[in-house]
Amino acid sequence: MSAGDRQRVLVIDEALPHPPDSGKRIRTFELLRRLAAEFEITFAYHREGGPDAAAEAAAQDAGLHLLPVDRTPLKKHGLRFAWDLGRNLLLPVPYMVMAHRTRVLRAAVRDAVERLQPAVVHAEWTPLVANVPEGRVPVCVSAHNVETLIWERYHENEKRFARRAYIGTQVRKVRRFEQRAFRAADGVIAVSEEDAVTIRQWRGRDGVTVVPNGVDVDSFAPQPEVAVRPDELLFVGSLDWRPNLDAVTWFLDDVWGRIQAERPQARLTVVGRNPPQWLSERLEQTAGVELAGSVPDVKPYVARAGLSIVPLRIGGGSRLKISEALAMERPIVSTSVGAEGLDLGDGITLADGAEAFAAAVLRALADPAATAAEARRGRERVLATYAWDKIAPLQAAVWRSLAARSTA
Secondary structure (H helix, E strand, O other): OOHHHOEEEEEEEOOOOOOOOOHHHHHHHHHHHHHOOOEEEEEEEEEEOOOOHHHHHHHHHOOEEEEEEEEOOOOOOHHHHHHHHHHHOOOOOOHHHHHHOOHHHHHHHHHHHHHHOOOEEEEOOHHHHHHOOOOOOOEEEEEOOOHHHHHHHHHHHOOOHHHHHHHHHHHHHHHHHHHHHHHHOOEEEEOOHHHHHHHHHHHOOOOEEEOOOOEOOOOOOOOOOOOOEEEEEEEEOOOOOHHHHHHHHHHHHHHHHHHHHHOOOOEEEEEOOOOOHHHHHHHHOOOOEEEEEOOOOOHHHHHHEEEEEEOOOOOOOOOHHHHHHHHOOOOEEEOOOOOOOOOOHHHOEEOOOHHHHHHHHHHHHHOHHHHHHHHHHHHHHHHHHOEHHHHHHHHHHHHHHHHHHHHO
């Protein structure tokens, strides 16, 4: 399809989706590089710290026209972060909206709408819809998670009084904002049917399409030539995302000791970008644990691990790391929350609570033949349902439908 035949879509995001080192970035990059064959996509985003030549080249090679908006780097620690959290108490919107709604991005989006006249404006995360001018063009919101659910689970699991009280204020603000954003949007994309049900209830109507998280099945393929370390557990996840921090902390506090008591040769490797200093120190001081941190490619770690673990207690949407590991035919033990939004049947082991989770891990390590058979069943499910090439057309159909409305 020639450039002149493609409909224009303006996508707004918090940052470039490259390197694809988090679930959200992977999803955004994999979908947009496929959709760019049919649509002329302009990608507006906050750029912190100046140009990133490698990331920008990768995005342009994927077919995106870039519209960077420079901003001061967002701080999530120190006195400035504490000040921002404090002043948010006086605002009606949650912190996640306050932090990502900026004058420069709003101005850039307004100018791009007038100049490019896109058929659709697509917010690649619910809070970013706050930067979109109202009523000028159909708006699509991509809900990577129902954020309210995440904040409710933060609240349920937080024991410290002051922090729990603050999180309670965020729960109310996030719910209020999300409900308004979903009702106002012309179309909403959810990553799971569970999320879609909630969003439809809030909207009071349909216009919600499930576009599940997926996997590049050609890249994430079994590697039978790699020697498996039968006693190695692997955790993969962005370590600047609270649900993952809670998962690792809970596993170390309540589960790891139970496993080592029964299987002292067990080892844990933690892979993920941007680990905070306190977590790095905790992992380095814990026997049998290795922090790999940010790595250029997770596949070698997945291929060699005897078992991947997903001990999430907080979260929404669905976990790409589960589909990636199963595509490589590697077994997984997950909590129910960790595996939400994925229909994997008997291709994965689920266990909730510290005792049950530890027991499930120990059973999997003790019976590698059974866990290998389970992983093969999981791979079959992933290939049938969660390949990106099967998923991208679902989002393309949403954009086409909204574009037709804008030209009607």
